[in-house]
Amino acid sequence: MSKLPLVEGLLRYTNENNIPFAMPGHKGGQGFLSTDIGKEIYSNILKIDITEVDGVDNLHNPDGIIKEAEELLSRFYKSRKSYFLVNGSTSGNLAMIFSAFSEGDKVIVERNCHRSIFNGILMRKLKPIYIRNKISNKFNAPMSVDMEHFLSLIEDNKDAKGIIITYPNYYGVCPDLKFIINEAQKYNMKVLVDSAHGAHFGVHDALPESPVKLGADMVVMSCHKTLSSLTQTAYLHVGENVDIEKVDFYVSAFLSTSPSYMLMASMDYGRYWIEEYGRKGYEELIKIANIFRNKINKLKFLHVLDSDDIYNIDLSRYVINLNKGLSGHKLLEYLRSRKIQAEMSDASNVVLIFSPFNKEQDFETLYKVLSECNVELLKEEQRIIYKLHIPKAELMPWQIVDMKKRSVFINEAEGKVCGKAVVPYPPGIPLVNPGEIIDKTALDMIRYYVENKVTILGIDNEHITVVE
Numbered sequence: 001m002s003k004l005p006l007v008e009g010l011l012r013y014t015n016e017n018n019i020p021f022a023m024p025g026h027k028g029g030q031g032f033l034s035t036d037i038g039k040e041i042y043s044n045i046l047k048i049d050i051t052e053v054d055g056v057d058n059l060h061n062p063d064g065i066i067k068e069a070e071e072l073l074s075r076f077y078k079s080r081k082s083y084f085l086v087n088g089s090t091s092g093n094l095a096m097i098f099s100a101f102s103e104g105d106k107v108i109v110e111r112n113c114h115r116s117i118f119n120g121i122l123m124r125k126l127k128p129i130y131i132r133n134k135i136s137n138k139f140n141a142p143m144s145v146d147m148e149h150f151l152s153l154i155e156d157n158k159d160a161k162g163i164i165i166t167y168p169n170y171y172g173v174c175p176d177l178k179f180i181i182n183e184a185q186k187y188n189m190k191v192l193v194d195s196a197h198g199a200h201f202g203v204h205d206a207l208p209e210s211p212v213k214l215g216a217d218m219v220v221m222s223c224h225k226t227l228s229s230l231t232q233t234a235y236l237h238v239g240e241n242v243d244i245e246k247v248d249f250y251v252s253a254f255l256s257t258s259p260s261y262m263l264m265a266s267m268d269y270g271r272y273w274i275e276e277y278g279r280k281g282y283e284e285l286i287k288i289a290n291i292f293r294n295k296i297n298k299l300k301f302l303h304v305l306d307s308d309d310i311y312n313i314d315l316s317r318y319v320i321n322l323n324k325g326l327s328g329h330k331l332l333e334y335l336r337s338r339k340i341q342a343e344m345s346d347a348s349n350v351v352l353i354f355s356p357f358n359k360e361q362d363f364e365t366l367y368k369v370l371s372e373c374n375v376e377l378l379k380e381e382q383r384i385i386y387k388l389h390i391p392k393a394e395l396m397p398w399q400i401v402d403m404k405k406r407s408v409f410i411n412e413a414e415g416k417v418c419g420k421a422v423v424p425y426p427p428g429i430p431l432v433n434p435g436e437i438i439d440k441t442a443l444d445m446i447r448y449y450v451e452n453k454v455t456i457l458g459i460d461n462e463h464i465t466v467v468e
Contacts, residue, residue, distance in 0.1 A: 016339060017339065018336070018339045018340060018341040019339060019340045019341065019358075019362045019365055019366070020341055020358070021318075021340060021341060021342050021343065021352035021353060021354065021358070021362070021366070022341050022342060022343040022352070022353055023222075023224060023225040023226070023231070023343065023353055024224045024225065024229065024230065024231050025199075025200075025223075025224065025225060025226040025227045025228055025229065025270075025353075025355040025357070026227075026228040026229065026230070026266075026355070026357060027355055027357040027358060029042055030357035031227075031228025031270075031273065031355065031356075031357045032228060032269070034228075034273075034277075034357060035273065035277075037269070037272075038228065038269060038273070041265060041266070041269055045262055046262075048261050048262055048265055049260065049261065049262050050261050051258065051261075056261065059084065059086070059255065059259040059264065060252045060255070060257065060259075066084070066264065069084070069264070069267075069268040069271075070082055070083060070084060072268075072271060072272075073235060073267075073268075073271050074237070076271055076274075076275050077210060077212045077213075077235070077237050078210070078212055078213055079212050079219075079237035079238060079239065080238050080239055080240055080242070080244070081237075081238050081244060081247070082235055082236065082237045082238075083235065083236040083237075083247075083251050084233070084235065084259075084263075084264050084267045084268075085220075085233065085234040085235065085236055085251070085255065086232065086233065086255055086256055086259040086260055086263045086264065087232070087254060087255050087256060088222065088224075088232045088233070088234050089114075089116065089194065089196045089220045089221070089222040089234040090114075090116040090119075091234070091251075091254040091255055092220035092234050092235075092236040092251075093114065093116040093117050093120055093194055093220055094116065094119070094120045094123070094250070094254045095236060095247065095250040095251045095253075095254050096120075096192045096218045096220060096236070097117070097120035097121065097123075097124050097126070097164075097192070098120070098123075098124055098246075098250040098253075098254075099218070099242070099243065099246045099247045099249075099250045100161070100162055100190045100192055100217070100218060100242070101124055101126055101161055101162060102124075102161075103124060103125045103126075104125060104126070104127065105124075105126050105127070105160075105161040105162075106126070106127045106129060106157060106159060106160045106161060107121065107126050107127070107128055107129070107160055107161060107162050107163070107164060108129045108131060108150075108153055108154060108157060108160045108162070108163045108164070108189075109121065109128045109129065109130055109131065109163075109164045110130075110131045110133065110145055110164060110165050110166050110175075111130040111131060111132060111133060111388055111390055111429075112133045112142050112166055112169055112388060112429055113164060113166050113194060113429065114166070114194055114196065114429065115421060115423045115425075115429070115430055115457070116194075117164055117194060118397065118421060118430055118433055119421075121397060122397040122398050122400075122401070122434065123398070125396070125398040126398075127396060128397070129153055129157050129160065130390050131145055131146065131149060131150050131153055132145075132146040132149045132388060132390065133145055133146060133169075133388045134146045135388055136310075139305065139309070139319075139321045139348065139349065140321075140346075140347060140348035140349070141171055141319070141321070141346065141348065141349050142169060142171065142173070142388055143171075143173050143310065144169075144173050144174065144175040144176070144312075145165070145175040145176075145180070147175075147176065147179070150180065150183075151183070154183055154184075154187065154189075158187050160187070160189055161189060161190065162184070162189045162190035162191065162192060162217075163180065163184050163189055163190070163191050163192070164192045164193075164194070165177065165180060165191065165192070165193050165194070166193075166194045166195075166196075167193050167194070167195050167198060167208075167211050168195075168197050168198055168208065168313075168314050169197075170197065170343075170344065170351060170429075171305075171313075171319050171349070171351060172197070172313050172314030172315075172316075172317045172319065172351075173310055173312070173313055173314075174198075174208045174312040174313070174314070175312075176312070177191075177193070177209075177211055177214050177216065178209075178214050178215070181214060181215045181216060190217040190218070190241070190242075191215075191216045191217050191218075192216070192217060192218045192219075193211040193216040193218070193219045193220070194220055195211045195219050195220060195221050196220065196221065196222035196225060196234070197222065197225055197226065197314070197353075198210070198211065198221060198226075198314075199221040199222065199223045199225065199226050199227050199235065199270070199274070200226045200227060200274060200278065200282065200316065200355075201314075203274055203278040203279055203282055204278070204279050204282040204283055204286065206282070206283075206286045206315055207282060207286075207314065207315070207316065208312055208314060212237045212239070215239065216239065217238070217239045217241055217242055218236070218237070218238050218239065218242060218247075219236070219237045219238075220234060220235070220236050220237075221234060221235045221236075221237070222234045223235055223267055223270045223271075224266075224270075225353065226316070226353070226355055227270035227271075227273065227274055227355070228266070228269060228270050228273045228355075228357070229263075229266040229267050229269065229270035230262065230263050230266040232263060233263050233264075233266055233267045233270070235267070235271075236251060277356075278356075281356030282316060282356060284356065285316055285354060285355070285356045285358065286315050286316060288360050288363055289315060289316065289318070289354060289363070290306075290315070291363075292363040292364075292366065292367055293306060293318065295367055296318075296320075296366075296367055296370055299370060299371060300323075301322065301323050301326060301373075301375045301378070302320050302321060302322050302323065302326075302331075302370070303320075303321045304318045304319065304320050304321070305318075305319040305321060316353075316354050316355070317343075317351060317352060317353045317354055318350075318351070318352040318354075319349050319350075319351055320349060320350045320351075320352070321348060321349050322348055322349065322350075322378065325379055325380065325381075326348075326375065326378040326379060326380065327347065327348075327378055327379070327380035327452075328345040328346050328347055328348050328349045328350050329345045329346075329347070329452045329454070330377065330378045330380065331345065331350050331373075331378055332344075332345035332350050334369075334373060334377065334378070335350070335369065338369045340365065340366060340369055347448070347452075352366075389431070389441045389442060389445065391418075391432055391433075391436040391437050391438065391439050391441075391442050392436065392437045392439070393433075393435050393436050393437075394417050394435055394436065394437055395417060395434075395435035395467075396435055397433055397434045397435050399435060400417075400418075400419055400434035400435050400467060401434075403419070403467050403468070404467070404468040405419035405420070405465050405466060405467055405468060406419075406465070406466060406468050407460070407463045407464070407465055407466075408463060408464060408466055409462060409463055409464075410443065410446060410447065410450070410459070410462050410463065410464055411443075413438045413443060413464045413466055414438060414439065414440055414443055415437065415438070415439070416437070416438050416466040416467070417435065417436070417437060417438070417466060417467040418432045418433065418434055418435065418436050418437070418438050418464070418465070418466060418467075419434060419465040419466050419467045420434060420458045420464075420465035421433050421434055421457065421458050422442075422446060422456060422457070422458040422459060422464065423456065423457040423458055424449045424454050424455070424456050424457075425454075425455045425456070425457055431445050431446060431449075432446075432458075438464065438466065446459065446464070450462060
């Protein structure tokens with residue numbers, strides 16, 4: 001047995017030299033090595049792992065260099081105030097929810113949200129009203145918000161205090177956020193946006209617009225996903241109609257009291273790079289991505305989605321959609337066997353996330369590997385058809401916390417009340433939330449993920465937690 005299993009495992013992976021078509025956005029350090037100041041950060045990264053000594057400011061009460069850096073962040077994203085988040089977008093989502101809502105408030109929530117949103121709803125004891133997302137039968141993937149359903153919900157729930165939206169989702173698909181914001185303002189509802197995958201938005205005309213500029217009240221961005229920033233880093237931006245004192249309190253409450261200066265330095269650099277070089281960098285990236293999208297789409301067994309397929313999609317990533325009868329999970333495994341690391345897969349698709357630090361040679365290799373793929377190896381007789389299923393809620397999520405629970409085998413769970421969220425990861429979107437009835441549709445989806453060896457939070461050795 002290894003004396004350093006984690007260290008040796010990471011070193012083994014690093015030595016594989018996989019092409020990084022997954023987060024983080026610095027792509028194995030290339031984002032730092034692209035500039036002189038970035039190289040200095042790269043070579044001194046451990047030396048700047050310090051604590052709050054004289055001269056380096058304090059994240060929980062910034063009045064020096066951290067304050068200056070956050071003001072530059074706010075100026076670039078056009079927010080009223082912006083924050084560095086050393087506990088990732090999860091802490092930002094919690095801070096948003098606790099700042100904007102009070103216990104017992106009703107909120108309209110996109111069902112296709114990240115688990116941290118649902119955790120915030122549970123912890124704040126909110127009453128969620130879920131918006132359906134459209135599902136593309138053609139691509140077997142979740143699309144944008146079902147606007148007809150949204151308008152119906154907002155009309156029936158005018159007493160809701162706010163709306164929580166994802167922009168974009170894991171597939172790079174964006175809803176019509178400006179329309180949603182305009183509708184929310186009619187009823188004095190706040191709009192909170194989980195834009196974890198959108199820190200680069202607005203830097204180039206070919207990309208979707210920044211949700212901050214569209215008028216959202218609060219926005220969280222995982223800068224590590226697409227910018228040159230270390231994993232676990234994120235930004236929170238707030239607009240004009242927000243209680244800054246409450247935000248200050250909750251941001252501090254949800255952040256470590258020993259914030260990493262390595263993380264904060266990388267967030268400052270991530271903003272610097274996108275501001276100074278982002279437009280040119282993304283122009284070149286999107287140009288290369290489009291060239292190879294066209295080449296790859298000449299292959300007969302797959303199709304890379306673009307704006308002709310889906311309006312308002314992030315063109316700095318690929319969603320590779322496979323022909324019927326082929327498995328996205330098997331294609332992911334094949335790519336990894338050829339030293340290409342994709343971000344995620346589902347039954348029908350593989351998602352690849354790019355940044356300007358991916359080279360043209362990376363795309364050349366991807367095309368070559370795909371063109372050499374033995375399609376027979378990707379065949380799968382049965383596959384689940386993607387459904388955005390919303391099980392019936394028997395209890396509010398927060399009511400479940402102190403109730404007695406037990407673990408049952410998956411096949412014995414139908415009809416029981418879920419005691420612990422069941423969340424495939426990625427993409428981190430719950431199939432069943434606490435308090436909801438575990439029905440046949442949900443069980444079919446759970447079994448599928450288990451059979452395909454997808455990591456599922458809330459499932460332990462094919463057992464699920466239910467309320468007694």
